Every structure is written in structure tokens, then in C-alpha cells.
Amino acid sequence: MPEDYLRPRLEALRSYQNPDGxxxxxxGKRSWLEPTAYALLALYAEAETPAWxxxxxxxxxxxxxxGAWQPNGHVPExxxxxxxxxxxxxxxxxxxxxxxxxxxxxLNLSGAESRLFVRLLSMVTASPTGHDPxxxxxxxxxxxxxxxxxxxxxxxxxxxxxxxxxxxxxxRRIVLGEGMIxxxxxxxxxxxxxxxxxxxxxxxxxxxxxxxxxxxxxxxREADLAPALRHAFHLWxxxxxxxxxxxxxxxxxxxxxxxxxESPEQPVVRDLILNSxxxxxxxxxxxxxxxxxxxVS
Amino acid sequence: MAGGMASxxxxxxxxxxxxxxxxxxxxxxxxxxxxxxxxxxxxxxxVAVKDKRVLLKPNLVEFDASTAINTDVAVVAAALEAFRSLxxxxxxxxxxxxxxxxxxxxxxxxxxxxxxRNFEEQFxxxxxxxxxxxxxxxxxxxxxxxxxxLAADLIVSMPKMKTHHWAxxxxxxxxFFGLVPGAVYGWPKNTLHYLGIDNSIVALNRQFRRTxxxxxxxxxxxGNGPIQGKAKDVGLLVFGEDLVAxxxxxxxxxxxxxxxIGYLQQAADxxxxxxxQIHQRGENPLSVRNDFALISEFAxxxxxxxxxxx
Numbered sequence: 001m002p003e004d005y006l007r008p009r010l011e012a013l014r015s016y017q018n019p020d021g022x023x024x025x026x027x028g029k030r031s032w033l034e035p036t037a038y039a040l041l042a043l044y045a046e047a048e049t050p051a052w053x054x055x056x057x058x059x060x061x062x063x064x065x066x067g068a069w070q071p072n073g074h075v076p077e078x079x080x081x082x083x084x085x086x087x088x089x090x091x092x093x094x095x096x097x098x099x100x101x102x103x104x105x106x107l108n109l110s111g112a113e114s115r116l117f118v119r120l121l122s123m124v125t126a127s128p129t130g131h132d133p134x135x136x137x138x139x140x141x142x143x144x145x146x147x148x149x150x151x152x153x154x155x156x157x158x159x160x161x162x163x164x165x166x167x168x169x170x171x172r173r174i175v176l177g178e179g180m181i182x183x184x185x186x187x188x189x190x191x192x193x194x195x196x197x198x199x200x201x202x203x204x205x206x207x208x209x210x211x212x213x214x215x216x217x218x219x220x221r222e223a224d225l226a227p228a229l230r231h232a233f234h235l236w237x238x239x240x241x242x243x244x245x246x247x248x249x250x251x252x253x254x255x256x257x258x259x260x261x262e263s264p265e266q267p268v269v270r271d272l273i274l275n276s277x278x279x280x281x282x283x284x285x286x287x288x289x290x291x292x293x294x295x296v297s
Numbered sequence: 298m299a300g301g302m303a304s305x306x307x308x309x310x311x312x313x314x315x316x317x318x319x320x321x322x323x324x325x326x327x328x329x330x331x332x333x334x335x336x337x338x339x340x341x342x343x344v345a346v347k348d349k350r351v352l353l354k355p356n357l358v359e360f361d362a363s364t365a366i367n368t369d370v371a372v373v374a375a376a377l378e379a380f381r382s383l384x385x386x387x388x389x390x391x392x393x394x395x396x397x398x399x400x401x402x403x404x405x406x407x408x409x410x411x412x413x414r415n416f417e418e419q420f421x422x423x424x425x426x427x428x429x430x431x432x433x434x435x436x437x438x439x440x441x442x443x444x445x446x447l448a449a450d451l452i453v454s455m456p457k458m459k460t461h462h463w464a465x466x467x468x469x470x471x472x473f474f475g476l477v478p479g480a481v482y483g484w485p486k487n488t489l490h491y492l493g494i495d496n497s498i499v500a501l502n503r504q505f506r507r508t509x510x511x512x513x514x515x516x517x518x519x520g521n522g523p524i525q526g527k528a529k530d531v532g533l534l535v536f537g538e539d540l541v542a543x544x545x546x547x548x549x550x551x552x553x554x555x556x557x558i559g560y561l562q563q564a565a566d567x568x569x570x571x572x573x574q575i576h577q578r579g580e581n582p583l584s585v586r587n588d589f590a591l592i593s594e595f596a597x598x599x600x601x602x603x604x605x606x607x
Contacts, residue, residue, distance in 0.1 A: 024427070025422070025425035025426075025480065026425070027325065029427050032425075032480060053497065071480060071481060074428070074429075075428065075441055075481055077481070079481075080483065087322065112491070112507045122519065139483070139487065140482065140483025140484070140487065141481075141482065141483060141488065143488075144483065144487040144488055145484075145490075146485050146489060147484070147485070147487070149398075149484065150483070159346050192396065193396050193397075193484055194483055198462065198525070199462055199521065199592070199594075201521065201525055203524075203525075204361075205394075206359075206397060208397075208398060208399060220468075240402075240405065240406075241401050241402035241405070241406075242402070243398065243399035243401075244399060270417070271401065288442075
């Protein structure tokens with residue numbers, strides 16, 4: 001099964017690589033960091049090939065002077081996908097100055113709600129979202145609030161980077177980031193984008209963000225994640241969304257849960273991130289790329 | 298793609314002329330011939346469609362079978378057919394949901410894959426479209442928007458008629474939040490909140506000026522919208538090129554005073570809030586008024602019983 005399932009997806013990724021070495025979100029579109037990083041992870045077994053190396057060089061070229069990566073060659077702004085670039089550096093075993101600068105940028109970034117002024121304000125006024133700003137997570141971009149997905153990706157990156165980074169701030173931020181995720185858990189047991197309630201009314205969780213939150217919490221020794229993992233498994237069973245199922249499979253496998261393989265009959269999609277995620281979610285795929293190898297909280 | 302596309306979108310239509318047709322047509326259910334109703338709405342508003350690249354922008358947020366969050370697929374499918382029959386050069390459905398990354402998954406849950414033939418071929422995920430910069434957006438020197446939207450000759454905003462717990466009402470103007478690319482600004486598109494919800498709504502509507510609206514008011518949402526409210530039968534579709542006038546009309550139908558909705562106050566130079574500047578066609582908004590329940594935070598925006606204060 002794995003070969004029948006993986007081969008067409010890997011072939012699609014190879015065939016849709018852009019001439020500049022990167023991947024767009026969809027075939028024929030400009031290269032962006034996010035689909036490029038996932039494709040490079042999915043194709044990591046081919047890391048020595050010229051095609052993979054071309055993608056790697058393109059991704060490296062998108063780093064800014066401040067250490068952040070930008071989302072593509074045309075949007076010159078610091079971006080959450082720096083976390084994916086750092087994770088890819090860890091997977092590839094490259095811990096050079098570019099990698100260190102990327103980690104430093106992540107360590108200096110936190111949600112705008114964690115600024116001193118906002119934290120002081122939160123002591124005297126009730127937040128409409130109920131967020132506790134003392135637990136610093138990561139935003140999608142600077143000057144915005146921290147949310148689950150960028151926080152989870154950054155935690156994965158920092159945990160992978162930990163053995164190569166001498167900075168006490170790293171351990172502290174992991175603890176705070178995990179605390180942020182745990183405090184934004186929805187009443188149904190999972191996570192959505194990062195608001196568990198609005199105007200005092202509970203909001204539901206989503207399958208894909210539940211998977212990502214759990215990935216970010218790998219190695220956490222304080223929280224009992226067993227109920228959340230059971231919830232995630234039920235979401236995987238019930239979800240029709242291939243995007244959700246792929247992230248849930250990656251996450252559940254990273255925790256050692258046995259998840260049945262998807263049917264090879266499923267057609268290959270035009271969505272190139274989903275293509276990569278389905279490769280990474282396969283039983284012998286690259287879900288291990290998202291496992292921490294270093295520090296845990 | 299160059300940023301010039303953006304300036305083309307922004308300057309195409311001249312400033313508000315003070316004479317805006319808005320059509321309110323009855324549509325009792327999603328099972329009736331909605332294509333005919335939509336063609337009538339387009340005709341009443343005098344919109345030129347031939348040879349234009351039309352972008353249909355529904356409102357897809359999340360799916361909950363117990364309520365009515367998203368623009369019903371029957372309205373979108375009927376609009377697709379109507380604009381094609383009028384000779385549009387192309388008709389694309391495009392959306393960029395604010396919370397969920399799996400846009401095609403939400404579209405599937407909302408019935409779009411079943412309700413629109415070859416849906417995936419006709420759909421663009423605006424969250425992950427290629428982008429170009431525009432200048433001077435809501436105080437930001439540079440802002441990125443999707444090329445598919447910037448290149449459209451006509452953007453048809455197709456919202457659900459809903460209350461909104463931060464903005465009061467979410468209609469055709471607020472629906473433009475879905476034009477902002479998540480790949481740059483995230484999920485949720487939090488940058489818009491920091492710029493101010495009302496400011497962002499107006500900035501997007503200042504940017505995209507070649508517009509038309511078809512508001513799905515067949516079943517709307519009242520109370521704690523845009524996600525957790527209750528479905529409300531209204532039985533109407535509302536049409537118009539002037540989105541300010543369309544939203545003001547919808548507010549009056551919903552029993553909301555448009556003059557008290559922040560983004561409509563700020564958009565007075567873009568279109569008509571004052572009913573004397575709106576040429577109502579079809580049903581009289583006051584005769585089909587059907588008050589939506591409002592959360593306590595917005596109790597003060599209720600239109601008085603005569604409708605005169607709106």
C-alpha cells in the first residue's frame with residue numbers, strides 16, 4: 001500500500017516544482033516558502049538530488065537580514081513560516097549562522113498581546129477573548145496576536161533546534177508557548193485557531209488545529225495529553241477533510257498512535273501542501289520530521 | 298504580477314454619485330428558480346456584465362449544520378449560471394475564509410462540491426493565491442491582496458445576511474475580509490483587527506470599487522453572529538452595485554439603524570446610507586422589515602419602529 005499511495009504524490013511534487021526550485025500553493029503558481037518547505041520535507045529522501053538542492057537554496061535565499069524568513073520572493077515581510085525554515089534546517093542538519101539567526105528571531109517574537117502595556121491593561125480590564133497574555137505564544141506575523149498554528153510550528157522548530165542553541169530563553173519560551181496552547185484549549189477537548197470562547201460562549205475546536213496543538217505539545221510532561229489524543233483520534237475517524245486527516249495522522253503518529261493508512265484509491269490533489277502532508281502522514285512517511293529531538297519542557 | 302493591477306481596481310469607478318439603485322426581491326426558498334431572480338436583480342440594477350471577468354465572492358466561514366453561517370450554495374450556483382448567461386468573459390468563485398485553512402474542506406461541508414459542477418476547477422482559494430502590493434491601505438504603506446481579486450472586472454460580494462458580534466452586521470462590505478490573503482496575514486487575519494475592523498472594511502471597499510452585491514437573505518443569521526447565531530427566515534435577495542447602499546438597505550430590513558453601524562458611518566463618501574439617495578427597486582425595505590435579534594452590546598443600533606431614524 002504505501003508505495004501505491006506515496007508514488008503518485010511524490011511524482012506530483014516532483015513534476016510541479018517551479019523552475020526557480022520552489023513550489024507554489026497550486027501548480028503553475030509562484031513559489032512560496034510554506035509549500036516549498038513541506039515539499040522539501042516530503043521529498044527529503046532525495047535531499048542529495050539537484051532538484052531538492054535547488055529548492056533548498058531558494059528557501060535559504062528568502063531569509064531577511066533580521067533573521068526572519070519572508071513568505072516568498074515578492075513579499076518582503078517577516079513571517080511565521082520562519083519556524084518551518086528552522087525545522088527544515090534541523091532535519092537537514094544545517095546549524096549555521098542563518099539557522100541561528102532564524103532561531104533568535106523566533107525567540108524575540110511574541111504575540112502583540114504579550115507587550116507590557118497590554119499585560120498591564122489586562123490586569124484592570126477583562127479581555128473579550130479571555131486570553132492570558134502572560135503565556136507568550138507566536139503570531140502569524142509581527143505586531144499581531146499569538147495563535148495556535150504559528151505557536152505550534154515554532155515549538156516544533158525550537159524543540160528540534162534546542163540541542164544546537166545555547167540560549168536559556170529557548171527553554172523559557174517553550175514553557176510559555178506550551179502554556180499558551182494549554183490555556184486556549186476548547187471545552188470540547190481540542191483546539192481551534194486560538195480562541196476557546198467569544199463573549200463568554202464556548203467555541204468549537206477544529207481537527208487540523210487540534211493536530212497542530214498536539215504536535216507543539218510533544219514532550220510536555222505537565223499536561224495529561226491522553227484525553228486530547230483520544231479526541232484527536234475520534235476527529236481523525238470522523239473527519240472527511242483530507243487536510244484535517246493528514247495533520248491528525250502526522251500528529252497521532254508522532255505520539256506513537258497507530259493510525260490506519262489511507263486508501264491508495266484517493267486521487268492526488270492539486271493542493272501541493274496537501275500533497276506533501278499526505279506524504280508526511282503516511283506510516284513510513286516523514287511525520288518524524290515534526291518530532292522533537294531536543295529539549296522538552 | 299505588477300501592483301498596477303491594484304490601482305486599476307481602485308480607480309475604475311468614479312466617486313459615489315448620490316443615486317444608487319438597490320433591488321430587494323422575494324425568494325422564499327433555495328429550491329426555487331434563483332437564476333431567474335438573480336437575473337432580475339441584475340437587470341433592475343443595470344449592471345453591465347458582458348465580456349467581464351466576474352469573481353463571485355461568497356461567505357464561507359465554518360460549517361455547523363444547526364445554523365446558517367455560509368452563503369447557500371444554491372445562490373452561488375444560480376449566480377454562476379446568471380452571469381454566464383449574460384456573456385461574462387469568465388466567472389470564478391473565490392473565497393479566503395478567516396479561521397480555517399482547509400478552504401476546500403469547508404466548501405465541501407457547505408455543499409459547494411455537490412452544488413456546483415466541477416467546483417474545484419472554478420474555485421480559487423484567495424488565502425493562497427499569488428499576491429501583489431497595493432499602496433496606502435488603512436494607514437499601511439503597503440498591503441498585499443490576491444491577484445485574482447485585483448484582476449477581476451467585477452467582484453460580486455455574496456454574503457449571508459447576518460448580525461456580527463464585533464461589527465453589528467456583516468453584509469456585502471464586511472464580506473471583503475475574505476479577499477485578504479491568509480498566506481500573508483494568517484488565520485485569523487488579525488492584522489485587520491489591529492487596523493480596526495471598521496477601518497479595514499472601509500479600506501477594502503475603497504480598494505475594490507468595481508463591485509456588485511447579491512446578499513443571501515433567504516435564510517439569515519440573528520443574535521450572536523457571524524457563527525453562533527440562530528438561523529432566521531427572511532426570504533429575500535438584495536442586489537446593488539453600491540455596497541454601502543446595499544448594506545444600509547439590508548440593515549433597515551434587519552431592523553438595524555445603518556447610521557449607527559461604524560463602517561457605514563465611515564463609508565459615507567463611498568456610497569449611500571441615506572435612504573433618500575437610494576433608488577429602491579422591488580420590495581420596499583420597510584415593508585419587508587423583519588427584525589433580527591441583537592446581542593446586548595448592539596441593542597442601541599435598533600432601528601425605531603417607524604424606520605425613520607435610519
